[in-house]
Amino acid sequence: MNCNYCRNACVKSGIRKGVQRYRCKFCKKYQQANYVKPRIPQEKYEWTIKLNNEGCGISNIARLLKISKSSVQRIIERVAANLQMPQVNERGQSYEIDELHTFCTNKKNELWLIYAINRKSKRIIDFFVGRRTKENIAKVVSTLQKLQPKHIYSDKSNIYENLISKNIHKIYPRCTNYIERANLTLRMHIKRLSRKTICFTKSAIMLKNCVQLYYCAA
Numbered sequence: 166m167n168c169n170y171c172r173n174a175c176v177k178s179g180i181r182k183g184v185q186r187y188r189c190k191f192c193k194k195y196q197q198a199n200y201v202k203p204r205i206p207q208e209k210y211e212w213t214i215k216l217n218n219e220g221c222g223i224s225n226i227a228r229l230l231k232i233s234k235s236s237v238q239r240i241i242e243r244v245a246a247n248l249q250m251p252q253v254n255e256r257g258q259s260y261e262i263d264e265l266h267t268f269c270t271n272k273k274n275e276l277w278l279i280y281a282i283n284r285k286s287k288r289i290i291d292f293f294v295g296r297r298t299k300e301n302i303a304k305v306v307s308t309l310q311k312l313q314p315k316h317i318y319s320d321k322s323n324i325y326e327n328l329i330s331k332n333i334h335k336i337y338p339r340c341t342n343y344i345e346r347a348n349l350t351l352r353m354h355i356k357r358l359s360r361k362t363i364c365f366t367k368s369a370i371m372l373k374n375c376v377q378l379y380y381c382a383a
């Protein structure tokens with residue numbers, strides 16, 4: 166066989182655990198012709214979701230489950246890709262909408278989690294991870310508008326004034342208390358959102374995936 170690293174010829178170099186090993190004559194690396202990756206058991210997929218939703222970061226999960234950090238990331242990506250927000254079939258309810266501030270890699274790179282909850286059931290309706298622009302907020306607002314809301318409560322940001330019609334839009338001090346409390350719960354339950362710690366998000370996609378696990382796989 167040829168070396169996996171430098172493509173030069175290899176010589177046979179003993180058998181380990183029933184598999185023929187090779188050694189490159191040029192770069193002197195030991196290697197196998199084929200590697201079989203051990204499959205991660207389904208049980209660890211389930212535990213990854215549970216631990217992610219209970220305030221464990223990727224390194225925590227890797228240590229507890231004895232798998233590599235990249236395996237944890239892969240599990241989170243795979244599970245999140247197959248999850249969708251549950252369909253909501255309700256009409257005439259009241260909703261609160263808010264943005265939770267966080268950052269990706271460094272504090273100059275700001276990121277927001279924009280989301281909306283039902284005021285009564287506290288159920289999450291929709292969320293979006295990205296910058297706090299009119300287009301991004303409009304995505305969450307449009308989901309709410311499909312449900313023919315009775316009222317939408319928000320903070321004083323002028324973006325909402327342009328998106329939500331005046332007769333259903335409510336803005337007054339402390340009218341978003343329920344969602345502000347939900348923000349705190351989220352910061353307790355998702356490690357990368359917690360404050361006064363050194364945990365932070367290194368990729369916006371992973372933040373979206375982790376939030377997806379939190380809201381959709383519970």
Ligand SMILES: [Zn+2]
Nearest residue numbers: 168171189192
């Ligand atoms: Zn080589």
